[in-house]
Amino acid sequence: MLSAETAAIIRATLPVVGASLDTITERFYATMFAERPELLDGLFNRGNQRSGEQRRALAGSIAAFAGMLLERPDERPDALLARVAHKHAALGVTDDQYVIVHKYLFGAIAEVLGDAVTPEVAAAWDEVYWLMAGALIAMESRLYAAAGASGGVTWRRWRVVERREETADVMSLLLRPADGGPVPPALPGQYVSVRVTMPDGVRQSRQYTLSGCGADGLRRITVKRVRAGELPEGEVSTLLHATVRPGDELTLSAPFGDVTLPGDGGAPGREDAPLVLVSAGIGCTPIVAMLEALAGARSGRRVLVLHADTSEPAHALRSEMARLADELPAGERVFWYENPADGGAGEAGRADGADGAGGAGEGVRAGRMDLTGVEIPEGAVAYLCGPLPFMRDARAQLVAAGVAPRDVHYEVFGPDLWLAAA
Known part of the structure; x- marks a missing residue:
């Protein structure tokens, strides 16, 4: 005060x-x-x-x-x-x-x-x-x-068990503690920092969502390579894509992040509230983690999954997102693709095993995300992740559809420029 x-x-x-x-x-x-x-x-x-x-x-x-x-x-x-x-x-x-x-x-x-x-x-x-x-x-x-840390030291070495090519620009790394010790607990939606040494000797850290936390003790991060163009090329994502292979070790922090689904998925006191999980592009990673937790808990709450991407082949973790949503008794999903005609899998486009759940045409719409005609559950709690312009537009549409502003939560990759522009 x-x-x-x-x-x-x-x-x-x-x-x-x-x-x-x-x-x-x-x-x-x-x-x-x-x-x-x-x-x-x-x-x-x-x-x-x-x-x-x-x-x-x-x-x-x-x-x-x-x-x-x-x-x-x-x-x-x-x-x-x-x-x-x-x-x-x-x-x-x-x-x-x-x-x-x-x-x-x-x-x-x-x-x-x-x-x-x-x-x-x-x-x-x-x-x-x-x-x-x-x-x-x-x-x-x-x-x-x-986190059981002393003096801010939460770093630990993890070994890469498997590398999966999800799309042309997205890969997943499955990791296990290199020391063979227990895996620290994590809430769905949390992230870890990955610290690497760059070619010039300077260490750099980047945050990546835990896109999977299996019961087998493995952790998964899913990394999009940021190419030069509208944004500067991502030096850490480029290094990880170019160099990391199974058997390598990475330095990770403990899990952190406040945009999470506690318990089976819901803010305290809102455990039964319907959920609207909204994402675009690589923003799907915390949503997939939340869906994994909900499906694992056999949650019966209503869950509406909304995702926007450039095309089906560019949609990382697409079949996993579809499968998990379909496993929920009251799950529903809608995917938007700006270029729906580009539906061919392409090289590595179906690396996530997309022949089953979520085939093209099922719950798929063309263009940018437009919630016109989408029934938003009354009393829903919404979680958003994606580019800032997308989240601003999605939030406005959700509020217009009746979602209380206090019940719209969002995750930002990098500095929170939404706050800076507020």
């Missing part, structure tokens, strides 16, 4: 600070990495640094946190904080790094805003920063304790 004096200063200065946050965070990262280059080794995603996504996400989270403190002074924005805390825990962020960030962030604020940063203004924003940092440190401490 902000003091009355601080709240008044933040309210007066938020428009100016907010308008300059992108410049402030750009200066912050440039100065910090120039003086502390070791932070780029394993902690920060340098691809997001080059694209500017990381600084926009940081700016958005700071502005959103300050705005929430002003709008609801007696509440702590735990939903915002939990998402950030899980991302931090998956990277092994430690308490002392908040002190480093504070030093360079407030140096950038003073440098960009100059004389506008009076001692009173600096003290007010310092209070906001440490309210946010303190809450995150406490949350991350609990996450580390639950």
Whole structure:
């Protein structure tokens, strides 16, 4: 909770600070990495640094946190904080790094805003920063304790048991702990960080959803190779696709992520609520994990599975998604393909055994996802994963169809730019 004096200063200065946050965070990262280059080794995603996504996400989270403190002074924005805390825990962020960030962030604020940063203004924003940092440190401490980690160290070596080519640009890796020890528990929808050493010697970490958690002790991650084009080429995904083979070992974090299906699948108190699972592209991975958990629990709740993709051959884990949805007594699915005529399997297009469940034409529509004519269950809880424009549009359609905004949950791969744009 902000003091009355601080709240008044933040309210007066938020428009100016907010308008300059992108410049402030750009200066912050440039100065910090120039003086502390070791932070780029394993902690920060340098691809997001080059694209500017990381600084926009940081700016958005700071502005959103300050705005929430002003709008609801007696509440702590735990939903915002939990998402950030899980991302931090998956990277092994430690308490002392908040002190480093504070030093360079407030140096950038003073440098960009100059004389506008009076001692009173600096003290007010310092209070906001440490309210946010303190809450995150406490949350991350609990996450580390639950994972049995000490000092943020959750890393463990895993051996690749099998590699599966799902589509031309998507592969799955089945993994087992290299030390032969027990597999840590995971909730459907959670992700792990994979840490690899790049050719230049710098370590980089990326998060991948656990797309499968079998009873045999195997874990599965499904990785899409990000090719150069509209986005910079994904250096980690490209390395994994090019080099990883059965028998190799990878370094993985413990599972984290707050967009999950607890128990047999549902938020506490909503265990019987209908589910609407919505995805596009590689966003299918947490949805498949959720479906696996629901089918394994023989859930009788109504589950509506909605997925959009460019074509059937590009739809990773398609037959698995269809099979699991069909195994549910009250399951239903609809798939949209922008290029339905491109229905041939193509090379590796049917690597997931697609001859059975979910054949072309069954529950398939042409074009982009359009919920017109799709019956959305009353009182449903929705989970979304996919590109940000897709999720914004899907959320709007779901809310228009009667889903309560509080019951729409989403997962973002990478920095939460949805929050930054909010």
